[in-house]
Amino acid sequence: MHTWSDIVPPDKRTPGIVAIDPVIFPILDKLYERRIKRLNAQAHALGENGEYYRFLSQIVHFQQQNLALSPLQQDEITAIHAVISREQSNEQLENRLLDITCWQTAYARLITQLEAFLPQEMLQRLSGLSTKPQHLARLVVHLLRAEYQLVNPGSAVVIWAALSACWAQAITSLQKNAVTHPIAQSVVCPCCGAPPVASLVLDGAREGLRYLQCSLCETRWHRVRAVCIACEKTSQIDHWTLDDTKSAIQIETCGDCKSYIKTFRLDYDPTLEAVADDIGSFTLDKVAEAEGFLRIGINPFSFPA
Ligand SMILES: [Zn+2]
Numbered sequence: 052m053h054t055w056s057d058i059v060p061p062d063k064r065t066p067g068i069v070a071i072d073p074v075i076f077p078i079l080d081k082l083y084e085r086r087i088k089r090l091n092a093q094a095h096a097l098g099e100n101g102e103y104y105r106f107l108s109q110i111v112h113f114q115q116q117n118l119a120l121s122p123l124q125q126d127e128i129t130a131i132h133a134v135i136s137r138e139q140s141n142e143q144l145e146n147r148l149l150d151i152t153c154w155q156t157a158y159a160r161l162i163t164q165l166e167a168f169l170p171q172e173m174l175q176r177l178s179g180l181s182t183k184p185q186h187l188a189r190l191v192v193h194l195l196r197a198e199y200q201l202v203n204p205g206s207a208v209v210i211w212a213a214l215s216a217c218w219a220q221a222i223t224s225l226q227k228n229a230v231t232h233p234i235a236q237s238v239v240c241p242c243c244g245a246p247p248v249a250s251l252v253l254d255g256a257r258e259g260l261r262y263l264q265c266s267l268c269e270t271r272w273h274r275v276r277a278v279c280i281a282c283e284k285t286s287q288i289d290h291w292t293l294d295d296t297k298s299a300i301q302i303e304t305c306g307d308c309k310s311y312i313k314t315f316r317l318d319y320d321p322t323l324e325a326v327a328d329d330i331g332s333f334t335l336d337k338v339a340e341a342e343g344f345l346r347i348g349i350n351p352f353s354f355p356a
Pocket residue numbers: 240241242243244245265266267268269270
């Protein structure tokens with residue numbers, strides 16, 4: 052395992068044989084560091100046009116700082132775990148979110164940190180939400196229920212980032228106790244129920260194993276390769292790249308259910324980071340979508356309009 056990797060070493064139950072861990076919890080500090088590095092690299096490559104990447108880099112910088120400045124208390128971890136592990140109506144979810152203040156505080160602090168980067172109109176809208184916790188909590192409910200069209204896409208990025216800063220901390224603190232949904236064949240995160248960003252084919256001691264990475268709490272969960280994430284069929288799976296077949300960024304399409312997922316081959320390029328490099332490769336998504344395939348999962352920095 053590389054020293055900069057946020058992926059913890061595998062669980063070796065028998066000497067010489069690596070057991071497949073059903074879930075991997077990231078080392079958050081390292082994950083954020085890698086994401087910032089990849090966002091900055093893309094901002095640099097785009098020069099004057101890299102403004103959005105610089106803005107996103109600030110968001111991740113905030114999330115990283117939040118780990119040290121606002122470590123969650125045990126009662127907050129317990130409250131977040133209770134929210135994500137229960138079946139509940141929208142109203143119940145909204146009320147429970149309102150009772151958890153850490154994400155609301157993170158949201159307010161994030162807006163302050165982003166002030167210099169936001170257009171005036173956007174800043175006013177986001178600051179306005181800080182003073183209306185009930186409305187803010189309702190927007191979170193929409194996002195958690197995948198009703199993205201009910202939330203302004205720009206606001207969604209900032210709200211999700213604040214929520215993610217707390218949810219990821221809670222889940223990584225709980226480790227295996229955080230798994231509350233079935234892992235096998237799961238399309239959504241077994242810990243928090245959010246959709247994946249993309250899939251990763253790992254390198255190192257887990258070389259060749261495929262994991263999906265959660266868009267909210269950053270957990271990865273194992274899914275067998277070349278089996279459709281959505282319908283589990285195998286007969287019409289194809290892999291697409293923009294250049295050669297050894298490209299580290301690929302798309303896996305399923306002709307049976309017409310879905311696709313972005314795949315990052317860390318065994319080809321271990322420096323890739325799912326969230327940052329997904330944004331940098333949206334051209335591939337356009338090609339797949341033009342062919343009629345529908346994306347599985349979301350990127351937390353680019354919500355559907
Ligand atoms: Zn999750």
